[in-house]
Amino acid sequence: MRRRERPDFFPPNVCPINAKANTFYGIMFDAGSTGTRIHIYTFVQKSPEDLPEVEGEIFESVKPGLSAYADQPEKGAESVKTLLDMAIDAVPPHLWKKTPVVLKATAGLRLLSEEKAEALLSEVKEVFEESPFLVPEDSVGIMDGSHEGILAWITVNFLTGQLSGQNQQTVGILDLGGASTQITFLPRFEETLKETPGDFLTSFEMFNKTYKLYTHSYLGFGLKAARLATLGAFNMEVVDGQMFRSSCLPKQLEAEWHFGGVKYRYGGNKEGETGFKPCYLEVLKVVKGKLHQPEEIRGSSFYAFSYYYDRAADTNLIDYERGGVLEVRDFERKAKEVCDNMERYNSASPFLCMDLTYITVLLKEGFGFRDNTVLQLTKKVNDIETSWTLGATFYLLQSLGMTY
Numbered sequence: 583m584r585r586r587e588r589p590d591f592f593p594p595n596v597c598p599i600n601a602k603a604n605t606f607y608g609i610m611f612d613a614g615s616t617g618t619r620i621h622i623y624t625f626v627q628k629s630p631e632d633l634p635e636v637e638g639e640i641f642e643s644v645k646p647g648l649s650a651y652a653d654q655p656e657k658g659a660e661s662v663k664t665l666l667d668m669a670i671d672a673v674p675p676h677l678w679k680k681t682p683v684v685l686k687a688t689a690g691l692r693l694l695s696e697e698k699a700e701a702l703l704s705e706v707k708e709v710f711e712e713s714p715f716l717v718p719e720d721s722v723g724i725m726d727g728s729h730e731g732i733l734a735w736i737t738v739n740f741l742t743g744q745l746s747g748q749n750q751q752t753v754g755i756l757d758l759g760g761a762s763t764q765i766t767f768l769p770r771f772e773e774t775l776k777e778t779p780g781d782f783l784t785s786f787e788m789f790n791k792t793y794k795l796y797t798h799s800y801l802g803f804g805l806k807a808a809r810l811a812t813l814g815a816f817n818m819e820v821v822d823g824q825m826f827r828s829s830c831l832p833k834q835l836e837a838e839w840h841f842g843g844v845k846y847r848y849g850g851n852k853e854g855e856t857g858f859k860p861c862y863l864e865v866l867k868v869v870k871g872k873l874h875q876p877e878e879i880r881g882s883s884f885y886a887f888s889y890y891y892d893r894a895a896d897t898n899l900i901d902y903e904r905g906g907v908l909e910v911r912d913f914e915r916k917a918k919e920v921c922d923n924m925e926r927y928n929s930a931s932p933f934l935c936m937d938l939t940y941i942t943v944l945l946k947e948g949f950g951f952r953d954n955t956v957l958q959l960t961k962k963v964n965d966i967e968t969s970w971t972l973g974a975t976f977y978l979l980q981s982l983g984m985t986y
């Protein structure tokens with residue numbers, strides 16, 4: 583088993599001398615389609631009746647994601663090990679054995695063949711086994727898409743204080759990843775439960791309460807997968823040198839792009855149309871009729887993060903650090919501005935027009951939100967990342983009997 587000398591530096595909130603008897607840790611890896619991230623949480627349980635408190639989070643990430651190592655599983659596992667070494671420094675040595683470590687992969691690995699995904703996961707498992715941490719059964723695996731949404735919902739509603747006390751006013755969440763996207767909310771109307779397909783509803787127990795949530799993960803509807811779908815390249819056997827063109831890209835552009843271990847050549851409509859209108863119609867083909875539209879959400883507001891946040895921040899719709907509040911129509915306005923002036927936005931990503939148009943179409947025509955539906959763009963609440971990983975860590979601690 584790998585042992586390290588007692589490290590000589592600890593961030594103040596995790597210094598072993600300060601670690602109280604009721605302090606514990608949890609390590610959760612998010613193996614996303616575009617990157618792998620480690621979240622090292624410090625919890626304090628002040629009394630058995632209260633929910634645990636999150637005292638701190640250490641967060642670090644590496645790119646690309648595990649799926650980019652589809653043909654080099656050892657190298658993929660190596661990227662996980664680099665991050666895990668941080669946890670050795672962050673968790674006091676006497677708690678290593680009691681600190682669980684788990685990795686959950688999302689859409690990137692869901693899209694790989696089972697054989698390639700398994701090879702990656704088994705290399706990661708070996709890295710975990712060689713570490714001094716607690717390695718529970720099923721510590722490495724692909725997460726169910728419905729859990730991704732539920733656990734992110736738990737995170738956001740926990741951090742905003744909606745899971746404790748009586749008057750719970752929970753908020754719905756929208757997560758836009760690279761390869762998949764999730765929508766999750768707690769239905770308030772009987773009508774919603776009646777008209778929703780059964781597999782969109784899941785009962786989930788957390789902190790001694792059962793929540794019946796509406797949740798769905800749309801595989802292939804993440805921002806990067808949607809780029810490929812718009813280009814007509816998603817799930818295609820790419821012939822060498824094949825060129826994919828779109829009216830959402832700058833006219834003269836010709837370039838290469840790697841995603842999920844595959845190389846794509848793409849470019850603008852040299853002779854044809856470009857701009858918001860043709861782009862909107864192109865993207866609409868990818869989205870139209872593919873998503874369930876619950877009536878109830880039209881009038882409610884949602885928390886949105888991941889690429890919703892990134893693209894809003896990239897275009898100054900929100901502050902990069904503080905986030906902000908937007909309406910759906912703000913994304914549309916910005917998409918028009920960027921798509922109809924592509925030469926002006928040349929220095930930003932060539933996909934900016936396509937990405938903003940996709941977000942607009944997904945919200946309006948996919949989920950059926952109104953132009954004035956309010957979105958709360960949030961990266962962190964109380965300095966903790968709004969990611970499914972915190973919900974997943976609570977779930978893990980609960981299943982290990984470390985919290986109730």
Ligand SMILES: Nc1nc2c(ncn2[C@@H]2O[C@H](COP(=O)(O)OP(=O)(O)O)[C@@H](O)[C@H]2O)c(=O)[nH]1
Nearest residue numbers: 614615616688689759760761762888889967969
């Ligand atoms: N707020 C927040 N966003 C994250 C975190 N990790 C990844 N993201 C965002 O997630 C997006 C990438 O999605 P990814 O997880 O790679 O793809 P997925 O596998 O389809 O979910 C980007 O917008 C990232 O900024 C996190 O810990 N906190």
Ligand SMILES: [Ca+2]
Nearest residue numbers: 614688759760
């Ligand atoms: Ca994700």
